[in-house]
Amino acid sequence: MRPRVAAAAGGAIALLVALGACTKNTGEGASVDTERQQTGVIATDPKDSMGPAPAVDGAQAGGTFTVIRETPISHLDPQRTYSFAGLMAAPLFARFLTTWKDDGKGNLVLVGDLAETPGSNVNDDCKVWEFKIKDGVKFEDGRPVTAKEIAYGIARSFDPDLSGGPTYLQEWLADTPQYDTRWDFKANRSALPPGLTTPDDRTLRFEFAKPRCDLPFAVSLPATAPLPPDKDTGVNLGNAPFSSGPYKVTRYQAGVEIVMERNEHWDPDTDPVRHQYPDRFVWSFGPTPDAAANRVIADNGADQSALSWNYVPASLVARVAGDAALRPRTVLSPTPSANQLVINNQRVTDLKVRQALNYAVDREGLVKVLGGQNIAAPMTTLMPSATIGYQAYDAYPAGPNGDPEKARELLGGQTPELVLGAADSSVEQQVATQLKGNLERAGFKITIRNIPDDAKLEEIKKKDNPWDLYLGSWAADWPSGASILPVLYDGRSIKAEGNSNQAYFNDPAINAEFDRILTLSPAEQGPEWAKLDERIMKEHAPVVPLYVDVAYLVHGSKAGGVFVSSVFGYPSFVNAHLKP
Template sequence: MLIRRVAALAAVTLVLGGCGKTTEDDGGNDLGTREQSSVIAADPAASRGPAPDVAGAQKGGTVTILRNNKISHLDPQRAYSFIGLLSSASLYARSLTYWKDDGSGKLTLVGDLAETPGTDVHSDCKTWEFTLKDGLKFEDGSPITSKEVGYGISRSFDPAMGGPTYIQEWLANDKEYYKKWDFTKNKGQLPPGLTTPDPKTVRFTFEKPHCELPYAASLPYTAPVPQAKDTGPEFDNKPFSSGPYKLVRNTIGVEIVFERNENWDPATDPIRHQYPDRYVYHFGAEPDASAQRVVADSGADRSALAWDGVPSSLAQKFATDASLQERTVAAPTPMEWRLAINTRRVTDVDTRRALNYAIDRDGLIKAFGGSDLAQPVTTLMPPGTIGFQNYDLYPAGPTGNPDEAKKLLAGKSPNLVMAVGDGAQEQALAPQIKNNLERAGFTVTVKTVPGDEKDDLTAKPGNEYDLYFRQWAADWPSGASILPPLYDGTTITAEGSNNVSFLNDPAVNAELTRVADLPAAQQPAAWAELDRQIMKDHAPAVPLLVEVARIPTGSHLAGVFISSIFGVPSLVNANVKP
């Protein structure tokens, strides 16, 4: 019954842009199309390891990842950035379930730590069981049991973690889950609804049906953590590995080094490989400098990738140089940029509507690097979401509509403070946004903040900023993993909120709950309608663009592809050519 109940939600077909290397025929501008589909594996064999060999891959070598900002969080219960969820956490943190993905758009959810993607015990989506595989070990060789999985999940009840909150809310049957069960007061115990009846079994019991649990369990907050190894805040700097690599050096903000975990058993893992000897993350270089290093293709950079992608300054060069196209991994992504509006500070809805009218998206995309790197969007959910419906409630045209914005402002000139990360990407977009808004009658003060701190700062309800860039890619391609985390007011916490617009409207909160409780087949259309309604009534953000990922790589790096879920580089098949 698991497959029949959940596949009704999961077996969808989505037309997105194409995946793979750019083509030479047209300068790499046309990525074509790809169909994205996701299913839950029916056959337990799909969840068994080892992962199929990658053709031509050999063991050895070092993969170097060049990135401007450091990774915000390594603690698997805290990881909720794109690089944290996928490209780093997948090296050292295994979850109950995970996605088989080769970048073609065909996704299969399989058991990772678990033997299958879960058992719906009573065929009502209220009681789920996961049976752990034999042979699972931590980096020190100690066994991974249900006790450590349960402890890891219990840690996520600490609201300061700031990671995903689906499972916590479902167990507590309350969006303010931390008020129902306090981890700090009950450390070492399990929250109500989570049990580990034996060393191999993890059981979830919900008051309401939650057929999306197998998806939610794929996030690293279900990663196992031994209580004795939990060093509190310091765990963020030195997590304890359950995956194919372990952290051996962390010079915070400068470099992270992962090397092979000799106690990882490939026979238990249907997803990951262990081809490179090590992964080295270097932080601090501007995207231009990182891309130039990869272009030079010398020494260790021959097996490097420039995480921040093709910068706008080099977009034309990459679009016209066939040799660079051969070393560029490219695909459209579900990653949407928005200008989040702090509704606690910008309280007038007409002012927020005026912000939407003011934006010159053509100019913004040029500042981003051109149409090779981004496409405009006017909806809260990006194209590719199940049931997506396009709309434009505040038609600004391609270059903005300052006159309509001024009408809504009715002679006012609001003074707004915009927080901008110090990375090159946000720094390139900020002047464009400032000019757009001031042309429409706003006064804008730009305050630059460290890029690796901006998300944490703006996640606090009392923050001093009116506007800030935020990005979001759904945890799975459903409105359920977009609208509730971003716009449900009952999820706002003292820090670590994902609802950084701080919208807290009782009618919206109630409708989010109602739609989440609908049968799976009815949810896509309902999420699409709610998307439009939130923008119409509240305008809590300005949707800006969706990214097209173009990641330059060295000539000796192979196996990297763009994740079909998060739209960022996946390293599960990475290997270094001799």
């Protein structure tokens, strides 16, 4: 998202963000291309974190809202939730220390959810944080939510049996990636991990060995959902989570259906973002994306009140986009999910070769192969435009279709022979074939080697993998460069397997910049991440930025209030309701 730090106003520290030449999402269809200015703020006035959430125009109470999705949500345990579907379902039944006010039009405000504010930086050094917990927040059985249940929820995330969720809090508290070796949850169930305390029922305190200035963002993830110890069913919690949100899970049929109904103990006066319009939400699993979209397009019976979770399939984009009657039932929005041609910097060591790769790519042609502008939008930066501090630039200006002559000039008569590892899925094969053509017209010789789709991610995370190039993607956990650049490009994190730094890029000067910027406040970090983004590309070209995903959704005629999350790029249900 885009640059500058504005002065505090109305109790909020403004972090100016922008999306250039993107698609506006109105939340109700009527999608148009526009220049969109997007802003993100961290609220400092407690009033911003108070409920109730503003009423949604035209919304009425009652009815069943259905979400149709091909694959099931693996489980609903908040401490293990990390999939997009899980992240968007969790706010219906769980509350977190902080959360995002998001209007789907580019305006983001980080507010207190369980907490009265997004946290207090006690000593102004980002090492000690306190959160005051709101009065009036209750579990589904009516008992109050206190700091102790929130702390217990965080503590259980240290249990290695409960893997799958984010590990920021565990690693920061333990001051090591091997957090479960520093503190054993099973042996200390009545205690708390190092650095986490509850001075009283309404105070949660974090103490870190190093500055953790992004903590207010990190605690917006479901790992901070509260849980009473007597309701902890371990690995089975995902089948019947204990609600603190506006809905509670009343039916969980693995792989088939999840039903959530109103939680009568949820108090809207404590909740700044959620509503409780439908009587129930039903998640229905099984239909393919094509089948789900066709059902919703047909708009019969219960499907009038349904949303097809998956983006409109490429096979149906032309039909949906060309039908004026469907326009009010579509939502079109850019997302924060960025895609790159990742260069294995251990194998491709010549900077001019990496720069030539950047000049060679025809992004416009690639977008056409993917299905057009309703599927993808070209990008030339490491951070997507939906990032605090984003600045547009093009380090290797090659126009929309690439500049093969400039690439050949950089190669200086060389014909680099590179191996492109590609998943054996149809989409990735199409993209790989397109890129092979781009690169070979620019003087490269490219061999495509197929990787089983379900094994690809694990394989490219191995340091000694055998490929020079592969397709990669990244969606940040919050819209800050802190959850993108250090994660993907800090060479000190490289290990034998399980690497997020799949470019295997390592530069001491860049690593030092990561350390410096991470000690700054989030407001100060934004412009610094933007500068570093451009520096990394100009000095090192570790990857070729390709495109951001575009969300294109279709829903039934009676489904309202759905918008694309500015943080995660998938449908949000906090405003969902049914129309007459």
